[in-house]
Amino acid sequence: MPAATYDVLGIGNAIVDILMHADDDMLVAHDLHKGSMQLVDEARIELLQAAGSKPAFVSGGSAANTIVGLARLGCRSAFIGKVKADQAGDAFTHDIRAAGVHFTTPAARDGAATARCLIFVTPDGQRTMNTYLGASQALYETDVEPALVTGSKIIYLEGYLWDPPHAKQAFLRAAKLAHEAGRKVALSLSDSFCVDRYRDEFIDLVRSRSVDVLFCNQSELHSLYQTADLDTALLALRKENVLAVVTRSEEGCLVIASGNTYEVPAAPIEHLVDTTGAGDLFAAGFLAGLARQRDYETCARLGALAAAEVIQHIGARPVADLKQLATKSGLLG
Numbered sequence: 081m082p083a084a085t086y087d088v089l090g091i092g093n094a095i096v097d098i099l100m101h102a103d104d105d106m107l108v109a110h111d112l113h114k115g116s117m118q119l120v121d122e123a124r125i126e127l128l129q130a131a132g133s134k135p136a137f138v139s140g141g142s143a144a145n146t147i148v149g150l151a152r153l154g155c156r157s158a159f160i161g162k163v164k165a166d167q168a169g170d171a172f173t174h175d176i177r178a179a180g181v182h183f184t185t186p187a188a189r190d191g192a193a194t195a196r197c198l199i200f201v202t203p204d205g206q207r208t209m210n211t212y213l214g215a216s217q218a219l220y221e222t223d224v225e226p227a228l229v230t231g232s233k234i235i236y237l238e239g240y241l242w243d244p245p246h247a248k249q250a251f252l253r254a255a256k257l258a259h260e261a262g263r264k265v266a267l268s269l270s271d272s273f274c275v276d277r278y279r280d281e282f283i284d285l286v287r288s289r290s291v292d293v294l295f296c297n298q299s300e301l302h303s304l305y306q307t308a309d310l311d312t313a314l315l316a317l318r319k320e321n322v323l324a325v326v327t328r329s330e331e332g333c334l335v336i337a338s339g340n341t342y343e344v345p346a347a348p349i350e351h352l353v354d355t356t357g358a359g360d361l362f363a364a365g366f367l368a369g370l371a372r373q374r375d376y377e378t379c380a381r382l383g384a385l386a387a388a389e390v391i392q393h394i395g396a397r398p399v400a401d402l403k404q405l406a407t408k409s410g411l412l413g
Contacts, residue, residue, distance in 0.1 A: 081262045087157065
């Protein structure tokens with residue numbers, strides 16, 4: 081196998097995040113389910129944005145957040161995602177490249193505007209997301225660069241992008257190219273509502289061996305196997321014979337691999353500010369360890385460290401020097 085140019089290539093929605101503080105009354109007034117992600121049209125996101133105050137704008141998108149986290153951990157990172165050639169698209173492109181990520185997906189010249197995600201953050205740190213997918217859904221097989229896929233150790237796919245049929249084909253093409261080149265493919269289930277829509281397809285991706293590594297939180301796991309009992313869901317997951325990581329917020333995570341289950345605690349924090357991006361950055365840390373061939377417990381501890389950093393400030397991108405933090409913790413040498 082030829083040497084890889086990149087450690088991890090992410091494929092997902094290219095989104096500009098708009099973060100606002102809100103209280104529970106505001107969520108109820110606008111019929112928003114706390115802690116969830118819902119898809120909205122452009123008119124709805126404009127209405128919700130007008131209802132808030134003092135927005136903060138940052139480049140986002142689940143897989144993009146993960147890939148930026150990987151770059152901050154010293155990994156060679158790349159991203160494939162679609163923006164429009166507009167002001168928001170230019171901002172996304174500038175930000176992700178400034179983070180040290182290779183990003184060359186051509187911007188769309190017409191069609192829907194660059195995607196936006198309006199995130200309401202309540203005082204308890206929970207985030208409620210309203211996403212206008214816009215141009216991000218216009219990702220096609222032709223946007224998947226074969227050399228970029230085959231030159232990456234791990235391909236990381238975002239479950240949120242499983243809605244458009246042509247994006248699914250792009251995913252499947254990337255997975256096929258990766259496996260033909262002897263690379264690994266990872267999938268994030270992204271959201272329990274996403275799992276509700278595509279449960280059978282996600283399970284088929286695992287059972288057909290299109291996916292080698294599966295990331296989910298406890299809620300998504302329950303949705304995947306349609307059970308409220310954790311032990312029942314874990315038993316079903318173990319039978320899939322896939323490397324799986326189940327995050328459990330303050331309870332840490334479970335790593336399931338080759339019949340073994342590793343329980344790794346969450347990293348300590350001083351103050352919970354905003355849970356936006358916790359799962360994304362956990363995946364970044366875990367994949368950073370995996371790309372360096374660390375053992376699974378070390379991978380999980382790297383994930384926990386990265387997640388702990390991001391939930392102590394507003395926004396889904398790390399502020400502290402993650403590589404330095406990981407080095408000081410003895411997780412990176």
